[in-house]
Amino acid sequence: MLKKTYDWIDERLGVTPIWRDIADHEVPAHVNPANKMSAFIYCFGGLTFLIITTQIISGMFLAMYYVPDIINAYKSVKYITDEVLLGNIVRGMHFWGASLVIIMMFLHMLRVFFTGSYKAPRELNWVVGVLIFAVVMGFGFTGYLLPWDQKAYWATAVGAKIAGSVPFIGKYIQTLLVGGPDLGALTLTRFFAIHVFFLPAALLVLLGLHFFMIRKQGIAGPL
Amino acid sequence: MADQSGKERIPGVPRYRKPKDMPTNGTEPFFPNFLLKEWIVGSVLLVAFILWIVFNPVELAAVADPSDTSFIPVPDWYFLFLYQLLKYIPGDYVWLGTVVIPGIAMTLLALAPWLDRRKARHPFKRPIATGAMIVAVIFMAWLTREAEVQHEAALAKNPPKKKVELPKDTAIVDQADPAAKTFGTSCASCHGAELKGQLGPALLGIGNKYTPEQIEEIIKNGKPPGMPGGLVKGDDAKKLAEWLGKQKQK
Numbered sequence: 001m002l003k004k005t006y007d008w009i010d011e012r013l014g015v016t017p018i019w020r021d022i023a024d025h026e027v028p029a030h031v032n033p034a035n036k037m038s039a040f041i042y043c044f045g046g047l048t049f050l051i052i053t054t055q056i057i058s059g060m061f062l063a064m065y066y067v068p069d070i071i072n073a074y075k076s077v078k079y080i081t082d083e084v085l086l087g088n089i090v091r092g093m094h095f096w097g098a099s100l101v102i103i104m105m106f107l108h109m110l111r112v113f114f115t116g117s118y119k120a121p122r123e124l125n126w127v128v129g130v131l132i133f134a135v136v137m138g139f140g141f142t143g144y145l146l147p148w149d150q151k152a153y154w155a156t157a158v159g160a161k162i163a164g165s166v167p168f169i170g171k172y173i174q175t176l177l178v179g180g181p182d183l184g185a186l187t188l189t190r191f192f193a194i195h196v197f198f199l200p201a202a203l204l205v206l207l208g209l210h211f212f213m214i215r216k217q218g219i220a221g222p223l
Numbered sequence: 224m225a226d227q228s229g230k231e232r233i234p235g236v237p238r239y240r241k242p243k244d245m246p247t248n249g250t251e252p253f254f255p256n257f258l259l260k261e262w263i264v265g266s267v268l269l270v271a272f273i274l275w276i277v278f279n280p281v282e283l284a285a286v287a288d289p290s291d292t293s294f295i296p297v298p299d300w301y302f303l304f305l306y307q308l309l310k311y312i313p314g315d316y317v318w319l320g321t322v323v324i325p326g327i328a329m330t331l332l333a334l335a336p337w338l339d340r341r342k343a344r345h346p347f348k349r350p351i352a353t354g355a356m357i358v359a360v361i362f363m364a365w366l367t368r369e370a371e372v373q374h375e376a377a378l379a380k381n382p383p384k385k386k387v388e389l390p391k392d393t394a395i396v397d398q399a400d401p402a403a404k405t406f407g408t409s410c411a412s413c414h415g416a417e418l419k420g421q422l423g424p425a426l427l428g429i430g431n432k433y434t435p436e437q438i439e440e441i442i443k444n445g446k447p448p449g450m451p452g453g454l455v456k457g458d459d460a461k462k463l464a465e466w467l468g469k470q471k472q473k
Contacts, residue, residue: 027257029249034260043264050265051272074286081283092276100272102301113335113356116344123336130333137301144299153287154296162309165317183289223345 021215030222042219044108049207051101055139058093059196066146068192070185073148098140105136117220125213132206135199142195148188156191157183295381297374304363307370328359393419393427393472402459402466409454410463418470423450428472435468 010016029035031042065084067076080087109129112118118126145156160183164174179186251257288294298306305325312320331338339352346353395418397403407416413423420426429438442460445452455463 023254023258025253026250027253029251032249032251032257032260033264035249040264043261046261047265047268050268054269054272070287074283078283081281088280089273089276092279092281093272095281096272096276096279099300110356110360114346114353116339116346116349116352118336119339119342119344120336126336127333130329134329140299140301147283148287149284150287150291150294151284151297153289154294155298158296158298158306159302162305162317162321165321167318167322170318220344 025215028219028221031219041107041111044104044111048101048104048108051097051104052203052207054093055097055101056200058090058097061090062094063196068146068189070148070188073146073188077147077149094143098143101136102140105133109133115220115223119220122213122217122220125210125217128206128209128213132203132210135203135206138199139195139203142191142199145188145191146195153183156187160187293381295374295377297370300367300371303370304366307366307373310370310373393417395427396430396469396471397466400462400466402462405455405459405463406466413450426467426470428470430468430471433468435464438467439464 006015031039033040033043062080065076065080065087067073077091080091082088084090112126112129141156141159145152160174160178163177164170166173177187177190179190297303305320308324309317309320335352339349341349343349395403406414406418410423410426414420414426418426418429433441439460441450441452442455442464443452
């Protein structure tokens with residue numbers, strides 16, 4: 001039954017070549033933690049992606065209750081934390097996950113750097129990785145404001161001021177981010193839009209490129 | 224291309240099969256064998272992650288208050304090293320710390336494959352790259368630690384203000400009194416038009432704490448750190464103090 005369904009779809013869409021390209025390949029021995037314990041360092045990239053996935057899912061659930069305006073943002077976060085079933089867990093996942101993504105990404109980056117895996121022909125993938133790093137830091141910066149509590153507000157006030165200190169274009173960047181002279185209602189909606197629309201779109205494109213290049217170029221050989 | 228599997232695929236066979244005479248040198252199919260092993264590592268991480276979340280509930284600070292400039296701001300931990308870096312750069316050159324140094328660092332990072340072009344990959348065989356990264360990581364860790372220590376010190380020196388609990392009964396006594404008008408012009412900008420406090424503390428129920436004479440003293444001489452003296456003078460001060468003395472709430 002399952003096979004028949006698969007064949008039926010395959011006949012029409014040609015799934016087999018696609019899924020072969022994605023998943024049907026040999027993995028070299030030196031990255032397999034089952035062969036050698038120390039190979040677990042090659043898992044950091046996959047683990048980063050795993051935590052990013054939990055971030056996307058927990059973020060989607062948070063968006064069911066979160067209201068991005070200055071009157072309700074704080075109340076909705078409080079409601080998620082105190083009232084919603086498992087709300088504190090989902091919020092905890094999203095909050096701690098942000099740090100975990102950065103830790104795992106950092107470890108992954110160090111692994112790639114120290115094993116020299118960025119060398120030819122994988123330079124482009126390294127550059128895409130650096131861009132992913134920047135996007136993830138952007139997630140951290142824009143996400144911090146959303147609960148609209150004192151910590152969030154004042155940390156972002158400092159961040160906006162730092163953006164404003166860029167020579168020549170600083171004022172414009174600050175206005176673009178903050179939406180006016182003072183941190184307020186517009187800032188919150190802007191950060192929300194950046195956090196849930198702009199950055200995820202950028203991240204998904206970059207991750208797609210990252211994985212595409214891993215498949216194309218293969219994993220770097222053993223040291 | 225390092226991936227050899229493409230060549231060894233057997234056409235017409237729906238799944239990759241290793242040719243029988245191919246030596247088994249420890250490689251294995253990505254799906255499902257390798258993915259399962261990676262998933263085991265992943266599930267260990269997820270369990271640890273969930274346990275961490277359960278035992279470390281996220282806190283929500285007080286709601287954002289743009290007028291409370293006494294709050295000591297601190298960015299999330301992964302921005303601390305940047306934040307700390309700025310403290311060592313004098314005000315006029317802050318753009319060095321906000322643009323130039325991080326810009327150079329990010330550019331160097333992105334250009335690493337072109338700066339380090341030799342074939343050698345082992346970290347010990349390219350001491351400059353390895354050394355530079357170790358120094359950078361230590362420097363970032365040190366900056367982060369330094370920021371943390373300084374923040375703790377700042378908090379210890381200037382503990383966050385506890386919100387003064389407002390009395391349950393927030394009715395203002397004798398609002399028709401002419402002194403209420405004096406309050407409106409001279410005191411309300413700090414203590415709030417409804418005496419609920421803004422920059423200065425709330426004055427509801429101040430009559431429980433001080434006698435009118437004591438209040439008059441405070442109006443005349445001020446009260447450190449924030450309250451200036453002499454905003455209201457002479458007879459007006461006396462009347463204002465009497466009126467504030469009447470503000471006895473539960």
